[in-house]
Amino acid sequence: MTIRLLLADDQALVRGALAALLDLEADLTVVAEVGRGDEVVAAAREHSPDVALLDVEMPGLDGIAAAAALRAEMPETRVLIVTTFGRPGFLRKALQAGASGFVVKDTPARQLADAVRRVHAGLRVVDPALAADSLVSGESPLTDRETDVLRAARNGAPVASIAAALFLSAGTVRNHLSSAIGKTGASTRAEAVRAAESNGWL
Incomplete structure (x- = not known):
């Protein structure tokens, strides 16, 4: 066959x-x-x-x-x-x-x-x-919102642009970025994006 x-x-x-x-x-x-x-x-x-x-x-x-x-x-x-x-x-x-x-x-x-x-x-x-x-590597440690914010931050967009795109306040975006940076063990948001991408979390 x-x-x-x-x-x-x-x-x-x-x-x-x-x-x-x-x-x-x-x-x-x-x-x-x-x-x-x-x-x-x-x-x-x-x-x-x-x-x-x-x-x-x-x-x-x-x-x-x-x-x-x-x-x-x-x-x-x-x-x-x-x-x-x-x-x-x-x-x-x-x-x-x-x-x-x-x-x-x-x-x-x-x-x-x-x-x-x-x-x-x-x-x-x-x-x-x-x-x-x-x-x-286990499951992604990121929440849905943290994942959205990291995706939006991929191209280096400023916080204000990410906030506008996701209908969030700039402060909320900063909080999500900070949390995602901590969870991925990164020291910058660019590193957090790379870490999340390399694990297939984005």
């Missing part, structure tokens, strides 16, 4: 390389490729893939949100996240969104094909190093 695959990655070269590698396997065939997260569900409806391989960072909709949308719309299609961004927080979010697997893009081709087969068979496949990191 041939396993039908959908590939979603905004980098055409990466997507093409993945398709070429997976098509070499006798029991795997790529039936659809998309470059945006918001094209995943429509492509899946049209091509009925058995497994969707989704990148995390894509325009339109990120891979984790696309996984949730796909699971809600077509629960019979299993999801395998294949990403450069091997962050523990992303792993946790992906599994919560209904993904059956999470591997990084530098996984050898044979292992990736095996991961596809195992996910198709109903098993869960997680990169072992990432699973260990996820256990060590």
